Amino acid sequence: MNDTFAFLFPGQGSQYVGMLKDVYDTSSTAREIIQAADDLLEFNLSKVCFEGPAEVLQQTENTQPAIFLHGYVVAALLGEGGLYPVAAAGHSLGEYTALVAARALSFEDALRLVRLRGKLMQRAGEDQPGTMAAIIGLDAETVVTVCNIARQAGIVQPANFNAPGQIVISGSIEGVTEAMEEAKNRGARMVKELVVSGAFHSPLMQSAQSELAEALQNTAIQDAVVPVYTNVTGEAVDTPDKIRSMLHEQLIAPVRWELSMQNMVGDGYTKYLEVGPGKVLQGLLKRIDSTVKVDTADTWNDIERITQIQ
Secondary structure (H helix, E strand, C coil): CCCCCEEEECCCCCCCCCCCHHHHHHCHHHHHHHHHHHHHHCCCHHHHHHHCCHHHHCCHHHHHHHHHHHHHHHHHHHHHCCCCCCCEEECCCHHHHHHHHCCCCCHHHHHHHHHHHHHHHHHHHHHCCEEEEEEECCCHHHHHHHHHHHCCCCCEEEEEEEECCEEEEEEEHHHHHHHHHHHHHCCCCEEEEECCCCCCCCHHHHHHHHHHHHHHHCCCCCCCCCCEECCCCCCEECCHHHHHHHHHHCCCCCECHHHHHHHHHHCCCCEEEEECCCCHHHHHHHHHCCCCEEEEECCHHHHHHHHHHC
16 A cells, blocks of 8 residues: 555653653754743753653653654654655554644644643542553453453453553552452463553543543644544544544543554555654564564664665
């Protein structure tokens, strides 16, 4: 179908201290965008990206705009090099970056939304303490069964269907702890609690939903110029009403990443570029479908290399 890339944008967990620094040092466009973000947020986000410390960068209200900004800046520089996405998807928070790349959201509006989303999710995590855990080596059906059984102890549900045999669960501490034990009993290869500030993509995020819904309602959303495959359904969306609805539902619904990637591949996209910090999505896509080509654009060297091979 295409001779260029579908763009994939990472979510929380891909941040690292020093992110964007080499791009900022090298590109005047990057400096302008990053300064604009600092000004808009009235907060020195760039300093947190460049210097940390890690515990400040890892606060959800900082992590989300940092990862969003990284993905946006790199996508803008790829655009300067003549490379635009033919389709897009983003993991959780990354869906906002994907929507900006698809020109459905403006950079400024998305940055405001992402900062608010991070704050709301952090507050929800403080008000309704919960946790998340990765389960490796069980299929989706078994993990759903595990969560159903563990609900006698507390709230728990699948939060991320990331790749075959790699699923994250989310909920109350009691519910997740019970599900972890049940998963081990059913032969999971690895069960690991994650260091997170809340039970993301679970009903414990409901308190964040109403404020986010109001902000989404007051944000201009355009038709997407390329398909954006959404976390909630795994299917492509392009209309403002559908996009708004998906961003609202996404806070408490599972991220159907494996299905999103299967649908993109099924629709004929064969070349993918992970745009932003890290290589998490590249690794997941290789597990979902080893036949597609996937590369990463994180650093200035990546941007130079990729725009030159086009």
